[in-house]
Amino acid sequence: MAQNLLTVGEYLAQRLQAINISNIFGVVGDYVLGLMDVLLANELKLIATCNELNAGYAADAHARLHGVSAVCITYNVGGLSLVNAVAGAYAELVPLIVISGAPSTVQQRQNLLLHHTAVDYNLQLEVFEKITVAATRITSAHQAARQIDQVIAACLRQRRPVYIEIPSDLVNQPCPIPATVDSPPNPMIDRQALAEAIEEAVELLENSQRPVILAGVELHRYGIANLLKCLLEQTGYPFATTLLGKSILSEMHPQFIGSYAGALSQDYVRQRVETSDCVLCLGALMSDINLGGYTAQLPEVKLINANSDKVKIKHHFYHPVSLPAFMAGLSNKLQRKNPELLDIKPAKDSLSVSFEVKSTEKLTNARFYQRINRFIWELETASVVIAETGDALIATIDLVLSSDTEYIGQALYTSIGYAVPACLGAAIASPSRRAIALIGDGAFQMTCQELSTIIRNELNPIIFLINNDGYSIERAIHEGSYNDIQPWKYHQLPGIFGYSWSCDVHTEGELEEALDKAKFYQDRLCFIEIHLDKYDCSRGVK
Incomplete structure (x- = not known):
């Protein structure tokens, strides 16, 4: 075989290894056996679970710690069993690569009535299109490498699940290796909107007497917890986390006051957050559980709510705005406040009881x-x-x-x-x-x-x-x-x-x-x- 060719299965294995994946969770089945052989031959380890749903849950937790994970299953009976776990990963911004075997391209063209099939051959692909940020079926070995790269890039950029379906007869077909590998594109930023968002946020925070930071899960998923640490050092502000964002930073941090979830919070944490005259909310998902069954009292008039690609300040929307750039801009312009005036009761003090x-x-x-x-x-x-x-x-x-x-x-x-x-x-x-x-x-x-x-x-x-x-x-x-x-x-x-x-x-x-x-x-x-x-x-x- 020419040096610039790999099989479709080999190319997928190499791309998974390139993004530091060494373990794949899954359950075997006949439509995926050939692909499993290739993955294992390329030094990827299969963590074989008892069923596909559990494989998805395991891969989800693995990705939360490792940064990205993969799950491999067979067609329909495997893939559709996995759906609930993938939907959860999508909801909570977990980068998960779903790989499924499928009937051969010849069998699909002949529209044969095969085991594990239902409705039509598009069923599983269409289901996963709803709960992933990119879903593809490999239909030609010639285009396979580019399709694989584009899907993986989407996973890494958007920090959500993606889906790759490979018919059984394409696994060992040679595919050309592209000269360049698609990488996650830089996020779009409206520089003027970013500057105005920073300016309005800085004015509100500088004029506040009791600001507080509420940190959420996006800081973890996008790997920008270090920017929160810098912001805390620069400003001296107290911070709490949402439940989904718990353990973003060490909870022994002297400015960490606890986890905030509305009425589910400890009395001091709830009082400190809700009586703040300016809440800087960074990367949090405003869900019912994060907000304590919507018992949280966070009026818009004192809320700066920044997410991965937008900032909302009172009733003003700024989009597209990068969260890392917004946080860096705040660190560059905000002045440090006197910690003694900020009513900080570190959560770590509770351990002294x-x-x-x-x-x-x-x-x-x-x-x-x-x-x-x-x-x-x-x-x-x-x-x-x-x-x-x-x-x-x-x-x-x-x-x-x-x-x-x-x-x-x-x-x-x-x-x-x-x-x-x-x-x-x-x-x-x-x-x-x-x-x-x-x-x-x-x-x-x-x-x-x-x-x-x-x-x-x-x-x-x-x-x-x-x-x-x-x-x-x-x-x-x-x-x-x-x-x-x-x-x-x-x-x-x-x-x-x-x-x-x-x-x-x-x-x-x-x-x-x-x-x-x-x-x-x-x-x-x-x-x-x-x-x-x-x-x-x-x-x-x-």
Whole structure:
């Protein structure tokens, strides 16, 4: 073969490696077997999950830590099973490359009635067009490289999922290698609009007495948390994060006051943000969960709301405006304010409050999360905290995390069942940090089989299974028999899947013993079943 030719499968493998992808999550199937062989032959590792939905959740969490991830599945029965996870990744700005096998081009031209097909051969492509920023079907090996490059560039630029469909007979066809590789284009910027946005924002902030910064997820997804750090150093302003933006910077930062989510926030955090005379909101998604069920009080008259490509100040819109350029412009022009006049109560001070174990006392929700906050700090290694949708997500708002601890929670899409496979993805992405997952019993029953994959890959997360006899957050919204679930002996499951350690806990003393053993058993999955009362939930849910 000529040096300027690779097969379609080989070219895809090389492009994935070029953007630092070495692991692919997925489930095999006959339409993708040939492509899987090529990917594995090119030193990409398949993390084979128990089903496609879980592969998507795992790849989502992996991308949040690693920057981008890939999932590979078969046609329709695989791809359509994956849809929910990809929709969540789209909603929360997670760069995910979906790769699907498909019937051969000959079979498609003949319009054969094949297994795994439904409606027509465009069904899966059309579905993914709705939940990705770019979707393509390779129809010619000659054009394959350019199509692959364009889709990957869209993923990296817009930080959202993309979709590539490759018919089985094109995988090993030679394709010309383009002289240049498409790279993510620089964002469009209206320089005049940018200058006016900076000028108006600076005037409002300089004239304010109690400004505050509210930082959101886009700062993480676009890799610009360093600009927030510079802005804080320049201005001295206090800052809070949205739940989706939690752990953007170390929560030990002296200007970090806590996570803000309207009425779900701690009293001081809510009061400090909502009584500010100017709120500088950077990269936040104004969703119902981020705003505490829309209980947040952030009047437009005192809000500067900047997102990836636009800025809104009061009733003025500036577009297209780059968020990094806007933040850099503010840092260059704003003056430092006296911290003593800004009413800053660092969130880290809450860790100085002593925690006295009451060994014989029945464990409660509040006491459990207070203890877990300290336990995270006791670990010898850094960690990744994964909070399941439901009460665990709300309860972890008030955790205070160190500089080397990351937080993952689906705070916008909120798909129940996300956390177990997300724990898998996080542990693969960051093996030097121990994953700590907090999962409700109802959510666990949806995706628990990925415990098997965690054990298969010799990972060592600590999973806290919150057993409160059903869907507690749904009970808080509306009680009904549909919130009940079949009780399981959860702590016995890991032993069925393989090498692990597990126990169940009812009292504070038993929790202490379990935490000590989890710290000791660093070479395996540790699974701790926490028994709480049926209606015992977090302060925010109550």
